[in-house]
Amino acid sequence: MSTQDTEAEQHKTRLRVREVLEREVLPFAEQWEDQGYIDRSGWISLAEAGLFALPHAGPGFLDSAVFLEELGRTGYAGIRAAIGVHAYMAPSYLIKFGSARQQESYLPAIRRAERIAALALSEEGAGTDLGSVRTRAEPDENGGYLLSGRKLHVANGSQAGLIITLARVGPADSDAEQQRGLSRLALFAVDARARGVAATPEPMLGWRTADVCTVDFDNVRLPGDAVIGKPGRTLIYLAQALEFERLVAGLLAVGGTAFCVSLLDEFARSHRINGAALSANQAVRHRVADLSADLALVEQYGRYAAQQHALGRLDARVASILKLKATELAVTAAQACMQFHGARGYAADSAAARVFLDAAAGTIAAGPSELMRELIFESR
Ligand SMILES: Cc1cc2nc3c(=O)[nH]c(=O)nc-3n(C[C@H](O)[C@H](O)[C@H](O)COP(=O)(O)OP(=O)(O)OC[C@H]3O[C@@H](n4cnc5c(N)ncnc54)[C@H](O)[C@@H]3O)c2cc1C
Numbered sequence: 001m002s003t004q005d006t007e008a009e010q011h012k013t014r015l016r017v018r019e020v021l022e023r024e025v026l027p028f029a030e031q032w033e034d035q036g037y038i039d040r041s042g043w044i045s046l047a048e049a050g051l052f053a054l055p056h057a058g059p060g061f062l063d064s065a066v067f068l069e070e071l072g073r074t075g076y077a078g079i080r081a082a083i084g085v086h087a088y089m090a091p092s093y094l095i096k097f098g099s100a101r102q103q104e105s106y107l108p109a110i111r112r113a114e115r116i117a118a119l120a121l122s123e124e125g126a127g128t129d130l131g132s133v134r135t136r137a138e139p140d141e142n143g144g145y146l147l148s149g150r151k152l153h154v155a156n157g158s159q160a161g162l163i164i165t166l167a168r169v170g171p172a173d174s175d176a177e178q179q180r181g182l183s184r185l186a187l188f189a190v191d192a193r194a195r196g197v198a199a200t201p202e203p204m205l206g207w208r209t210a211d212v213c214t215v216d217f218d219n220v221r222l223p224g225d226a227v228i229g230k231p232g233r234t235l236i237y238l239a240q241a242l243e244f245e246r247l248v249a250g251l252l253a254v255g256g257t258a259f260c261v262s263l264l265d266e267f268a269r270s271h272r273i274n275g276a277a278l279s280a281n282q283a284v285r286h287r288v289a290d291l292s293a294d295l296a297l298v299e300q301y302g303r304y305a306a307q308q309h310a311l312g313r314l315d316a317r318v319a320s321i322l323k324l325k326a327t328e329l330a331v332t333a334a335q336a337c338m339q340f341h342g343a344r345g346y347a348a349d350s351a352a353a354r355v356f357l358d359a360a361a362g363t364i365a366a367g368p369s370e371l372m373r374e375l376i377f378e379s380r
Contacts, residue, residue, distance in 0.1 A: 006062070013063045017070045020049040029076050029209070033354075036201060037159050037211035038082055047113035052087045056095050056244075058310060064088070065251055065306035069299075072255015075263070075351060077358030078209030080252045081365070085155045085210075086110065088248045089241075089366075090117035090164045093187055096244075097229035097237050102189050106162055115161030118192070120151035120215055121238075127152075128371050130166065130238065133185060135217060137167040143224040145169070147190065147217045153365075157199040157213020160192040165217070166238075169231055185238075186231035188222055196220040206357030207365075242367065243319040247305055249366040250322030254295075254302040256362070257330045260355045261291050264337040267352075284340060291333050298326050317379035324372035327362035334359035 024045040032038050046052065054064040068088070071080040091110050094102050109115040126132040135149025147167060154163070165188045190197065197220055199213040229237055265288050268279035278284050305322045308314045334356040338345045345352030363369045 013066045017067050033208040043113035053111045061310045068251035069255040072252045073259045075259040078207040081210040086117045089245045090119040092244050093164045116159045118156040118160035118163045120154045120163050120165045122152050135167040137169050145222040147220040151215045154213050154215045155210040163190045163192045165190045185234045187228040188226045207361050245366050246319040246323035250326040253326035253330050253362050260333045316375050320372040320375040330359040
């Protein structure tokens with residue numbers, strides 16, 4: 001297919017996705033923000049529109065990239081995060097490293113939104129440093145495991161039907177040396193409805209619809225085939241999946257920043273001070289122009305990163321640069337948007353305030369900016 005054909009196809013995808021999001025998401029977004037999660041009917045409508053079946057890899061990923069950007073453009077980071085985790089970040093572990101049985105049992109259910117997917121990596125003292133994970137999978141006498149521990153900040157926590165969980169394999173009394181390091185880590189596909197799994201909402205400043213929860217595992221029985229891939233390769237799996245996660249987070253943030261810059265631009269043109277539009281002031285025009293220019297660069301880099309992934313060439317450097325630049329630009333844009341809205345932008349129920357609070361989490365979730373800088377420095 002020629003470049004022009006590909007662009008025309010993606011434009012069609014963009015219009016289709018936008019139409020679905022305008023119909024199935026925007027009218028309900030405020031209600032979902034208030035309740036803290038996407039309604040069951042919302043999940044189902046998006047699934048029926050085929051949006052959870054877009055490809056994770058290959059040329060078809062470019063359609064996913066369009067979807068992720070458009071999700072960002074809804075202006076609700078909690079909604080985009082919930083969907084990003086469900087449709088991309090969590091299932092990527094099964095798609096890339098899962099067994100045929102795991103793929104058959106979970107992927108169709110995720111695409112139909114019969115099971116909402118969540119990803120439980122982080123713990124107290126084990127966010128950036130995943131080598132310190134203490135959740136334990138203790139082998140039992142039947143070839144399975146008993147899972148115990150506490151996971152923090154799990155998006156989709158209370159609605160999840162499947163939780164991809166990182167744990168340390170071994171008996172609970174293993175020595176201190178084994179408490180750290182990545183060598184004994186393994187990933188598990190955990191049925192969130194199993195006995196001993198409990199989710200407690202963690203109220204957050206922003207990302208309200210993301211349903212961020214603490215998830216406790218209390219001697220949860222896992223079958224032997226709940227392990228994803230080969231435990232000895234978990235470090236490699238994490239590295240690859242986190243690159244993908246940062247690509248997804250970056251594309252979502254590009255869309256989120258585009259929403260914020262449009263919000264600011266429209267306000268600056270329509271709000272009047274001293275008988276003239278706010279945008280009549282050069283200070284305001286130039287601020288909007290600078291943000292639009294930075295956004296155009298990040299958008300192009302996002303498309304480059306998506307293409308690299310579609311070609312099977314995404315690496316830590318490209319994923320980290322996109323995640324870093326897109327999420328930090330979102331913070332800068334949100335701050336300007338709030339400032340130029342005046343007090344009305346500081347009102348708790350304003351879009352400017354929501355975007356401001358949402359942007360702050362983007363530079364932390366899926367790996368903080370400092371870690372992105374470390375990865376960029378190391379990959380030079
Ligand atoms: C809204 C939200 C949703 C999330 N959803 C999920 C989820 O669904 N699943 C999940 O598993 N996790 C999730 N997380 C957790 C997220 O991945 C972690 O917060 C992140 O990895 C950082 O870990 P931490 O919070 O434990 O911070 P820590 O690792 O304790 O780091 C604290 C701070 O130290 C600084 N820092 C870290 N490393 C360095 C360094 N090398 N150099 C200099 N400074 C450094 C950074 O500023 C960092 O923010 C979510 C977080 C948020 C905010």
